[in-house]
Amino acid sequence: MRFACxxxxxxxxxxxxxxxxxxxxxxxxxYPAPEGAVTLRIISTxxxxxxxxxxxxxxxxxxxxxxxxxxxxxxxxxxxxxxxQEPFDLAISSAMDLQTKLANDGFALAYSSFATxxxxxxxxxxNQIFAFTQEPAVLVISEADFAGMExxxxxxxxxxxxxxxxxxxxxxxxxxxxxxxxxxYLFATQDSRNSDSYWRLTEVMGRLHxxxxxxxxxxxxxxxxxRLALAYNxxxxxxxxxxxxxxxxxxxLFEDYVxxxxxxxxxxxxxxxxxxxxxMVDSLATLDSRPALTERTSLPPVKASGLQENSAARPIxxxxxxxxxxxxxxxxxxxxxxxxxMEQFVR
Amino acid sequence: xxxMLGKGSIRRRLVVQxxxxxxxxxxxxxxxxxxxxxxxxxxxxxxxxxxxxxxIADAIYSERGRISLELPYxxxxxxxxxxxxxxxxxxxxxxxxxxxxxxxxxxxxxPKPSEPVFSTLDFRGEEVRSVxxxxxxxxxxxxxxxxxxxxQTRSGLAAITSKISATSVAVGIGLFLFATxxxxxxxxxxLLPLNRMTQSIKRRGPHDLRPVRTEIPGELxxxxxxxxxxxxxxxxxxxxxxxxxxxxxxxxxTPLAVVRTQAEVALRRLDKPExxxxxxxxxxxxxxxxxSAGQLLDHAMVTFRxxxxxxxxxxxGEVTRETCAHLQPTAGLKDIALVLDIPxxxxxxxxxxxxxxxxxxxxxxxxxxxxxxxxxITVTITVDRHYEISFRDQGRGFGDVNTxxxxxxxxxxxNVADVVGSGLGLTIVxxxxxxxxxxxxxxxxTEGPGACVSLVLPLH
Numbered sequence: 151m152r153f154a155c156x157x158x159x160x161x162x163x164x165x166x167x168x169x170x171x172x173x174x175x176x177x178x179x180x181y182p183a184p185e186g187a188v189t190l191r192i193i194s195t196x197x198x199x200x201x202x203x204x205x206x207x208x209x210x211x212x213x214x215x216x217x218x219x220x221x222x223x224x225x226x227x228x229x230x231x232x233x234x235q236e237p238f239d240l241a242i243s244s245a246m247d248l249q250t251k252l253a254n255d256g257f258a259l260a261y262s263s264f265a266t267x268x269x270x271x272x273x274x275x276x277n278q279i280f281a282f283t284q285e286p287a288v289l290v291i292s293e294a295d296f297a298g299m300e301x302x303x304x305x306x307x308x309x310x311x312x313x314x315x316x317x318x319x320x321x322x323x324x325x326x327x328x329x330x331x332x333x334x335y336l337f338a339t340q341d342s343r344n345s346d347s348y349w350r351l352t353e354v355m356g357r358l359h360x361x362x363x364x365x366x367x368x369x370x371x372x373x374x375x376x377r378l379a380l381a382y383n384x385x386x387x388x389x390x391x392x393x394x395x396x397x398x399x400x401x402x403l404f405e406d407y408v409x410x411x412x413x414x415x416x417x418x419x420x421x422x423x424x425x426x427x428x429x430m431v432d433s434l435a436t437l438d439s440r441p442a443l444t445e446r447t448s449l450p451p452v453k454a455s456g457l458q459e460n461s462a463a464r465p466i467x468x469x470x471x472x473x474x475x476x477x478x479x480x481x482x483x484x485x486x487x488x489x490x491x492m493e494q495f496v497r
Numbered sequence: 498x499x500x501m502l503g504k505g506s507i508r509r510r511l512v513v514q515x516x517x518x519x520x521x522x523x524x525x526x527x528x529x530x531x532x533x534x535x536x537x538x539x540x541x542x543x544x545x546x547x548x549x550x551x552x553i554a555d556a557i558y559s560e561r562g563r564i565s566l567e568l569p570y571x572x573x574x575x576x577x578x579x580x581x582x583x584x585x586x587x588x589x590x591x592x593x594x595x596x597x598x599x600x601x602x603x604x605x606x607x608p609k610p611s612e613p614v615f616s617t618l619d620f621r622g623e624e625v626r627s628v629x630x631x632x633x634x635x636x637x638x639x640x641x642x643x644x645x646x647x648x649q650t651r652s653g654l655a656a657i658t659s660k661i662s663a664t665s666v667a668v669g670i671g672l673f674l675f676a677t678x679x680x681x682x683x684x685x686x687x688l689l690p691l692n693r694m695t696q697s698i699k700r701r702g703p704h705d706l707r708p709v710r711t712e713i714p715g716e717l718x719x720x721x722x723x724x725x726x727x728x729x730x731x732x733x734x735x736x737x738x739x740x741x742x743x744x745x746x747x748x749x750x751t752p753l754a755v756v757r758t759q760a761e762v763a764l765r766r767l768d769k770p771e772x773x774x775x776x777x778x779x780x781x782x783x784x785x786x787x788x789s790a791g792q793l794l795d796h797a798m799v800t801f802r803x804x805x806x807x808x809x810x811x812x813x814g815e816v817t818r819e820t821c822a823h824l825q826p827t828a829g830l831k832d833i834a835l836v837l838d839i840p841x842x843x844x845x846x847x848x849x850x851x852x853x854x855x856x857x858x859x860x861x862x863x864x865x866x867x868x869x870x871x872x873x874i875t876v877t878i879t880v881d882r883h884y885e886i887s888f889r890d891q892g893r894g895f896g897d898v899n900t901x902x903x904x905x906x907x908x909x910x911x912n913v914a915d916v917v918g919s920g921l922g923l924t925i926v927x928x929x930x931x932x933x934x935x936x937x938x939x940x941x942x943t944e945g946p947g948a949c950v951s952l953v954l955p956l957h
Binding site for chain 1: 571
């Protein structure tokens with residue numbers, strides 16, 4: 151019954167073009183509460199189908215809270231909170247750097263509860279940003295294209311493989327367009343910090359006319375359809391959730407290092423309902439204790455022990471370091487370097 | 498404060514003063530630790546801020562006539578490594594913001610290279626510590642001045658400072674309690690010799706005037722020396738007076754004996770009854786005088802011996818019997834019968850037998866003196882919870898006088914004006930009794946005439 155009601159509440163971003171807001175949204179869905187007057191407005195970068203089980207579970211426990219779920223890209227989310235100070239109750243984003251900037255520049259409320267105290271230290275900052283998922287950046291390959299070949303285990307092996315087989319991979323490599331994707335930019339900048347091989351890899355990918363994408367979902371779809379042989383820096387959770395639908399793809403975690411992105415939530419400083427927002431933060435922070443729910447969302451929850459299982463995993467550290475790549479000059483020079491490496495043969 | 502210090506107790510004075518000192522020292526400890534630790538934490542933040550700003554300054558470069566900056570990752574991440582504080586930065590080149598937070602206040606003057614300028618200010622609603630570093634960059638042959646400002650909020654610093662404060666408060670309180678406990682013990686131990694001395698003087702008998710020989714600290718030496726000196730003088734004075742009395746008695750006794758002998762010789766020669774009566778009166782008076790002198794000597798002896806009590810074990814019954822036998826002739830003169838009711842078994846007692854003999858002799862002597870001729874004196878010893886040696890006579894008793902006063906020196910009963918006496922007899926008995934932790938019981942017989950005087954002595 152509820153689904154029927156929700157379906158009618160779904161609106162797309164085209165409808166919102168006429169609205170007064172200047173930031174662009176990609177979708178919006180209302181989950182009205184049967185009783186109670188409080189409606190939490192959530193702005194999020196996560197797809198609705200990923201996040202919906204969490205919302206329904208939350209409403210089962212808090213029947214008095216309605217939810218207004220707005221989907222936007224990480225840059226639009228930043229604009230909504232930072233520049234336009236839209237009264238959202240929660241901001242959920244995978245762009246850790248932008249979330250950090252929001253907190254650093256005083257746009258987040260501090261919140262503390264038993265649930266947030268239980269989070270590991272690397273999963274929160276200033277009691278303002280709380281991570282609730284840990285999502286590795288992975289390489290997704292098409293099994294058909296690697297038939298009879300050993301898939302690369304490190305970035306060096308990937309570089310050699312691409313250099314040695316230019317014909318096979320030309321035009322069939324996918325990666326984020328870091329100029330439009332927040333997550334792509336985050337992965338790319340962390341790559342550049344972690345290893346010198348990143349720029350060589352970018353050069354090689356550019357020489358092979360890599361295709362550039364705005365989101366992980368499209369890359370996975372194209373690998374599965376055979377358009378791409380491999381996609382680099384795909385958000386692991388998306389790939390995992392699609393694995394049953396696309397039998398021909400395979401996920402590879404590199405052995406040299408794996409960037410682990412943390413999806414984070416914060417309560418904006420002008421949130422109309424901060425106490426209800428805190429309930430949602432608690433709900434997200436305790437995701438790990440509800441396996442049935444995480445299975446439905448396919449979001450890998452933050453685990454205190456989760457990072458010891460894989461010694462190559464490097465969680466991206468929350469903190470002022472993330473502000474560096476948001477510096478105007480730094481970003482400008484990074485994007486220049488990236489563009490010149492990636493588009494060296496653009497005619 | 499004055500009430501707390503008091504003037505009575507040295508111990509309280511000591512404890513209060515030492516505790517005050519401990520409190521002052523603990524407070525000083527707390528303030529110093531907090532100041533030093535706070536300064537150290539603050540210096541640490543300043544150092545990291547300066548390092549961050551310097552690393553940004555080092556990353557400024559000039560390219561094709563334009564100043565640019567490659568912000569080092571470590572410049573900001575190092576600030577995040579010690580606390581979760583907010584970080585702001587601004588790079589100003591030639592008065593224009595190159596990058597960073599436009600509204601972050603710039604230093605009033607261009608900071609000299611290698612001399613970072615620190616300041617504390619309010620920025621975006623929070624107190625921040627900021628550092629400004631100056632750098633001269635050459636670009637296109639021109640020297641261009643760049644200033645780098647890095648600022649960080651101070652909540653981490655506040656957390657460290659409050660943690661240190663809490664710790665130092667706890668340590669300060671602990672120190673104070675410990676020092677107070679120690680000062681209690683110190684006061685106790687400092688006063689120990691004084692207490693010991695007090696106890697040793699308290700334990701002394703009433704006539705013990707020996708100098709104090711307890712081990713004493715140097716500070717008490719003058720006091721003890723003065724005390725000893727005083728006691729020595731007192732003893733000397735007492736001894737002198739006792740000696741004087743004994744000497745006087747002794748000197749009187751010998752000529753009295755001569756006078757008595759001569760009087761008896763004269764008595765035999767005299768025939769006239771009124772002369773003989775006069776001489777008998779004289780002899781009786783001489784006897785009384787010599788008895789008094791004997792008692793004075795006895796008293797001096799008793800006083801001396803009780804001061805230097807020499808205790809031996811002896812049989813109380815035997816001593817009593819001996820005394821009675823010794824006075825039998827005197828009693829016989831007045832036809833007084835001595836009836837002894839003394840248990841046959843030995844009655845062991847520890848004390849000075851000579852003193853006891855003297856005491857018993859004095860009681861019995863008194864009883865004979867005040868008994869009428871041809872009467873009985875009963876001597877009994879009962880053993881109950883203590884020895885009680887009683888002498889019951891059939892004399893005139895003590896009348897209605899307060900019998901307690903009779904043991905005082907030279908005190909006499911109210912009904913004895915016609916009998917010569919010194920008033921020393923019962924005093925001697927009393928001194929001996931006290932020296933042996935006993936007492937004298939004096940009472941008039943309720944049935945029949947006479948009185949009963951008892952010497953009560955403890956069982957050993």
